[in-house]
Amino acid sequence: MIHLENVLFTITLIMYLAAMLIYFVFIAAKKDAVSKVAVTVHIAGLFIHTAAIVVRGIAAGRLPLTNQYEFASAFAWGLSLVSLLFIVKFKFPVLGAFAAPVTFLIIGYAAMQSKTIHSLMPALKSGWLGVHVSTAIIAYGSFGVSFVLGIIFLLRDKLKDRGFLDQHIPNKEKLDLISYRSAALGMLFLTFTMITGAIWAERAWGSYWSWDPKETWSLVTWIVYAVYLHLRIRRGWRGRSAAIFAVIGFICVMFTYVGVNTLLPGVHSYA
Amino acid sequence: MRFAIVLLVVLAIACSIASLVTQGQSYEWYAQRYSERTAALIIALRLDDAFHSAWFIAINGFLCLNLMLCTLQQLPGLIKRTKAHKLPSEMPDAQAEGIDDPEKLFVKLGMRTIVRGEDGEGRETLFAAKNRAGIWGAFVCHIGILLLIVGFSLGQMTHGEFTAYGVPGQTRAVGDTGLALTIDDFSIGLREDDTVEQYESKITVTDLKSGASETASVSVNNPADLFGMRFYQNSTGWAAKVSVLKDGLPLDSAVVCAGELLPIKDKPELIVYFNAFYPDLVMVSGVGPSTASGQLNNPGYLYSVYYNGELLGMNVLKDGEVVTIDEYTVAFSEPQSYTLIQIKRDFFAPIALAGGVVTLIGLFLAFYLQPQKLWGVREDAGWTVSASCRKGGKLFKERFLNAAGRKEA
Numbered sequence: 177m178i179h180l181e182n183v184l185f186t187i188t189l190i191m192y193l194a195a196m197l198i199y200f201v202f203i204a205a206k207k208d209a210v211s212k213v214a215v216t217v218h219i220a221g222l223f224i225h226t227a228a229i230v231v232r233g234i235a236a237g238r239l240p241l242t243n244q245y246e247f248a249s250a251f252a253w254g255l256s257l258v259s260l261l262f263i264v265k266f267k268f269p270v271l272g273a274f275a276a277p278v279t280f281l282i283i284g285y286a287a288m289q290s291k292t293i294h295s296l297m298p299a300l301k302s303g304w305l306g307v308h309v310s311t312a313i314i315a316y317g318s319f320g321v322s323f324v325l326g327i328i329f330l331l332r333d334k335l336k337d338r339g340f341l342d343q344h345i346p347n348k349e350k351l352d353l354i355s356y357r358s359a360a361l362g363m364l365f366l367t368f369t370m371i372t373g374a375i376w377a378e379r380a381w382g383s384y385w386s387w388d389p390k391e392t393w394s395l396v397t398w399i400v401y402a403v404y405l406h407l408r409i410r411r412g413w414r415g416r417s418a419a420i421f422a423v424i425g426f427i428c429v430m431f432t433y434v435g436v437n438t439l440l441p442g443v444h445s446y447a
Numbered sequence: 448m449r450f451a452i453v454l455l456v457v458l459a460i461a462c463s464i465a466s467l468v469t470q471g472q473s474y475e476w477y478a479q480r481y482s483e484r485t486a487a488l489i490i491a492l493r494l495d496d497a498f499h500s501a502w503f504i505a506i507n508g509f510l511c512l513n514l515m516l517c518t519l520q521q522l523p524g525l526i527k528r529t530k531a532h533k534l535p536s537e538m539p540d541a542q543a544e545g546i547d548d549p550e551k552l553f554v555k556l557g558m559r560t561i562v563r564g565e566d567g568e569g570r571e572t573l574f575a576a577k578n579r580a581g582i583w584g585a586f587v588c589h590i591g592i593l594l595l596i597v598g599f600s601l602g603q604m605t606h607g608e609f610t611a612y613g614v615p616g617q618t619r620a621v622g623d624t625g626l627a628l629t630i631d632d633f634s635i636g637l638r639e640d641d642t643v644e645q646y647e648s649k650i651t652v653t654d655l656k657s658g659a660s661e662t663a664s665v666s667v668n669n670p671a672d673l674f675g676m677r678f679y680q681n682s683t684g685w686a687a688k689v690s691v692l693k694d695g696l697p698l699d700s701a702v703v704c705a706g707e708l709l710p711i712k713d714k715p716e717l718i719v720y721f722n723a724f725y726p727d728l729v730m731v732s733g734v735g736p737s738t739a740s741g742q743l744n745n746p747g748y749l750y751s752v753y754y755n756g757e758l759l760g761m762n763v764l765k766d767g768e769v770v771t772i773d774e775y776t777v778a779f780s781e782p783q784s785y786t787l788i789q790i791k792r793d794f795f796a797p798i799a800l801a802g803g804v805v806t807l808i809g810l811f812l813a814f815y816l817q818p819q820k821l822w823g824v825r826e827d828a829g830w831t832v833s834a835s836c837r838k839g840g841k842l843f844k845e846r847f848l849n850a851a852g853r854k855e856a
């Protein structure tokens with residue numbers, strides 16, 4: 177089982193790398209047909225990635241969402257899933273060229289973590305934890321897409337090439353809207369993640385909110401996206417300011433995810 | 448709203464700074480960790496307990512006030528818009544002229560209930576709206592946040608929290624609640640690989656006034672509710688039997704948890720303190736006593752003795768060994784695990800939870816029920832149909848133009 181998971185995980189890594197390179201070729205060669213290949217490889221990668229996660233779940237006899245390796249892999253899965261949803265829904269393969277490198281970085285980070293399956297400490301044995309982490313994956317994935325769209329938005333002005341890329345990247349108004357759609361999805365799921373996390377913490381530790389650094393940072397992230405939502409309501413602040421907040425928001429997500437565990441102490445440190 | 452954004456940014460910055468400072472330490476601790484000047488600054492700014500400081504509460508107070516006023520201000524407009532059923536006077540996001548069969552277009556865009564009427568100039572009109580509840584999203588979300596903050600704050604102000612620990616057979620008072628907690632049983636479930644699967648305590652709680660009692664089993668992630676309080680399996684530790692002899696005759700014996708002290712019965716100024724327990728004692732040079740595993744292979748008891756508050760000595764005893772102080776002999780034996788139960792009462796937690804759920808519903812309404820309107824006016828050259836969507840106008844516009852068979856200008 178573990179061997180099978182290793183094989184599937186390695187194939188996933190290669191597929192994501194391949195998808196990323198093909199997206200680059202699509203932009204360099206300016207050929208629409210290439211983008212179809214990239215998206216297909218990306219989708220195939222997601223399927224194999226799903227299989228790897230399922231196999232690990234079966235081997236461990238539980239949801240494989242409880243240590244740094246498992247969560248990093250799931251994070252990459254979420255980003256891969258949400259970016260594909262947006263690529264397909266908005267017919268926007270250029271998004272893949274920006275999202276795939278981020279996905280690859282995260283799964284690369286997963287590859288560097290220990291893959292040993294540990295048995296769970298009692299506090300982690302909770303259905304609420306499963307819901308908590310599953311929704312976090314979708315939230316993080318959505319914020320990742322919003323971040324990538326924010327970057328594309330900010331780079332759009334710098335584009336010298338007025339031909340191919342200009343046609344393949346939606347105009348700013350639409351970019352802003354797509355970024356809003358993904359941040360909104362992320363916000364909904366982050367809120368759900370925080371509520372289920374609070375319910376779980378209350379049952380496991382007797383306190384639903386204790387200002388532990390990870391909790392505090394997820395609140396900071398939540399507030400940053402709340403600011404993003406309000407910025408967009410004013411016409412003048414839509415677009416550039418909102419794009420900057422989408423980027424800051426994802427930096428907070430990454431800090432909540434990696435920074436807090438390594439830099440600050442707290443009950444979440446084992447995760 | 449500009450003020451709200453400023454407040455939210457300030458709150459985010461405040462939280463991030465507070466998260467960088469370890470909370471709840473003393474001036475001395477910070478002085479050692481950072482510098483005396485930084486420590487003085489931390490204490491002066493209350494960064495040692497930032498989340499309960501006056502400035503943090505003030506930011507949240509302003510936020511609530513602002514939110515409340517904003518929400519109230521919005522209410523009349525929202526009610527009006529919900530009731531409105533006539534042709535909008537707003538500028539449409541998109542328009543298509545010369546449509547022959549407007550109803551088909553309405554249905555294509557998911558508008559089923561179509562209201563017919565006439566405009567001021569006597570022309571036939573059609574109107575339909577979808578996802579009207581969506582306009583309430585922000586309102587519902589803000590109410591949820593208010594509930595959440597209020598529920599959390601009231602809980603912080605009024606909650607009661609106690610702990611009780613002991614080994615099976617012992618009874619402890621639950622703070623000043625008039626309840627007594629008896630530990631009937633405590634077990635640690637181990638897996639084959641010696642890791643802990645679960646800690647479980649069987650407890651009986653008695654109301655000392657009425658004499659009524661209830662029993663329950665509590666384990667990690669499975670608290671129990673008894674007499675309006677919630678009982679949690681919090682942690683565990685070691686206890687041992689301490690036997691005291693005087694002139695070779697038994698004087699006293701009691702189960703003492705590591706971290707507790709035992710005054711000698713007929714000489715209370717003499718105290719034996721049970722510092723720590725090592726189930727598999729090893730002496731590590733430079734570190735001192737330590738344990739090689741969690742197994743009871745070689746029990747070691749670290750104790751210290753005080754006389755009138757002054758430390759007389761400290762050492763490690765093993766099973767069967769004794770320490771003699773004048774006519775008294777003290778021995779440790781029968782190590783066992785004790786359980787620590789945390790007891791809490793927070794009447795306002797359900798309000799905070801409700802706030803969270805309401806916030807979530809509000810977000811869903813705001814994001815996924817996008818109020819859309821379609822209206823048409825019959826003109827000589829066919830129907831002119833207009834579309835508007837308060838949010839995501841651009842995407843709706845595309846769908847509208849597609850459905851109407853028009854290309855975007």
Ligand code: HEM
Pocket residue numbers: 402405406408409448451454509510511513514517582584585588589592809810813814838
């Ligand atoms: C002092 C605090 C706040 C004030 C005064 C405030 C005020 C406002 C106002 C005036 C609107 C526009 C309503 C409309 O266009 O219908 C709005 C929208 C919104 N607010 Fe707030 N807000 C505050 C905090 C928050 C927070 C903490 C959140 C958390 C997520 C939040 C979530 C939303 C959402 C989801 C919308 C709708 C945005 C959209 O549809 O894109 N608000 N807020």
